[in-house]
Amino acid sequence: MAGLIWFKQDLRLFDNQAVSQAWNNQDTLHAVIFETEQTWEEHDWAPIKRDLYERRVNALGQELAELGVVLEVISVKEYAECAGKLVKICKQQNIESVYFNREMPVHEKQRDKAVASWCQQHNISTHIFDNVIAVAPEKVKTGQGTYFKKFTPFYRAWKKLLAESLPESPSSLSAKAEPLSFQKVSLKGKKNSSNSWSTDTKDILKHVDAFTHDVVNHYHTGRDAPSERSTSLFSPWFEIGAIGVNTVIRKLMESSPNFPDGLNQGQETWLSELAWRDFYQHLMWHVPRLSYGKAFIQETDAFNWENDEKKFAAWCSGNTGYPIVDAGMRQLNETGWMHNRLRMITASFLVKDLLIDWRWGEKYFMQNLIDGSFPANNGGWQWSASTGTDAVPYFRVFNPERQSERFDPNGDFIRSWVKELKDVPKKYIHRPEEYLKNKQSDYPRPIVDHKTQREKFLTQFKSIKNG
Known part of the structure; x- marks a missing residue:
């Protein structure tokens, strides 16, 4: 019998149920990936994400070739062409069964x-x-x-289902035929180098082991400090499927015979972050309008955003005059990645200080993030904008100066990304305009007054809520 594995954003052989089931039940296997250039463009795939995806496709193609399986990369314009192309391949190759993992957003669904x-x-x-x-x-x-609209009860229910939802532990795959050669592919569209991130399976799994055996134990104390390397940095690999969430959950299971109970505080905190990932994926499945740019709390779509393009450009380039905001945006622009605490700070600033539509920021993040996941990005922006389910209350407006003092107290992160401030003393680093007043500096003064903008946001949002 012949079967076909359809890869999408699950570019791995290890711990991939579609792969293992196909491998165990089919004598001959084919594999396919559809390069959907037009859809990826419409979905704002970042050039650095596209590059990481291409590199991992080539690594996967080589892994399959060594096991005697051909990976075919087929170029189509959009998702709508996939069904017809896939059936045509099946007819040509006498394939009787197709194996794949489903995805949650509405277009993928x-x-x-x-x-x-x-x-x-x-x-x-x-x-x-x-x-x-x-x-x-x-x-x-x-x-x-019904589905959960609040994270905490979702998390309790989700945890109870974890152990029974995990598929069997992955076993090694035996070769289906003699090793083959694989010709590297080059995907269409602009690409920026993603070489800071490995696409080698063995190397990636080493990172997983290192984090889950050591760093995770202190995750709860260090995760909010952008100057420390205390987060997993798995998000780009999760997004393209170079590793799966089941793999890392199994690592946590190994540490506690009573899993999901018995975890230490760091492990528990990190598990809750994995649950947030599932929570936002589930919302995409249950609430299709989220995939069409709509707010979860529908009345908030009536907010009258100022949408000042000059202020938006200053935010994008990291020139707002608020050091922690600018450091975060410059990190994003240079590396394609941003620390999660900074994602919250920069998002809150765009929405509640600059009064710019959260969708503008959501799109900019997707166009630049190596780990740009539509469900997680949309969920994060709606959380920050107080338009989403279980979002931060609208009256909670991050003060960027206080956030900076709390999470980058010495200004180490700020100085590493905002070079104009590298010589500013600690006393002034979070609000440098007074120190720079009589000095030659290219660093801008604050483009808005936080207190004034906060009141403007609260007044309008309150009127909508009380509508």
């Missing part, structure tokens, strides 16, 4: 449904799995059988 429908019409069986997330959205329900 429609694509996967179309593939399953076309296959059924042509008597091709489909085997669909949930290896992009830890627990399927249909399983995590309230007592009334």
Whole structure:
């Protein structure tokens, strides 16, 4: 029998249920990836993310070739073409079964449904799995059988389902045929170097081991400090599927025989972050309008944003006059990645200080982040803007100066990214305009007054809420 594995954003052989099931049940295997250039452009794939994806596709192609399986990369314009192309391949290769992992956002959901429908019409069986997330959205329900809108009860229910939702531990894959050669592919579109991130499976798994055996134990104390290397840095690999969430959850299971109970505080805190990832994925599945730029709290779409383009440009380039905001944006622009605490600070500043539509920031992040995940990015922006489910209350407005003092007290992170401030003493680093007043400096003064803008935001948001 012949089967086909359809890879998407799950570019791994290790701990991939679609792969293991195909491997165990088919004598001959083919593999395919669709390069959907137009859809990726519409979905704001960052050039650095595109480069990481290309590099991992080539690494996966080589891994498959060594096991005697051909990976075919087929270029189409958009998702809508995938179903017809896939069925055509199956007919040409006498393939009877297709294996893939489903994805949650609405366009991906429609694509996967179309593939399953076309296959059924042509008597091709489909085997669909949930290896992009830890627990399927249909399983995590309230007592009334609906989806959770609040994270804390979601987390409690999600944790109880973790152990039973994990597929069997992965086993090694035996070769299907003699080793083959693999010709590297070059994907279309602009790409920026992602070489700071490995795409080698063994190297990635070493990083997983190092974090889950050591760094995670102190995660709760260091995760908010952008100058420290205390987060996992797994997010780019999660986004393209170079590693799966099940792999890292298993690592936590190994540390506690009573899992999910018995974890230390660092492990528990990190597990909750993995749950937030699933929470936002589930919301995409249950609430399709989120994929169309709509706020979860629908009345907030009536907010009258100022949308000043000059202020937006200053925010994008890291020239707002607020050092912690500027440091975060410059880190993003230079590396394609930003510390999570800084994502919250910069997002809050754009929305609640500059009064710019959160969708502008959401799009800019997607266009620049190596780990640009639509569910997580959308969820994070709606949380910061107080438009999402279980979002930060609208009256909680981050004070960028206080956030800076709290999470970068010595200004180490600021000085590493805002070179104009490298010689500013600690006393002035969080609000340098007084120190720089009589000095030659290219660093801008604050483009807005935080207190004034905060009041403007609160007044309008309150009127909408009381509408």
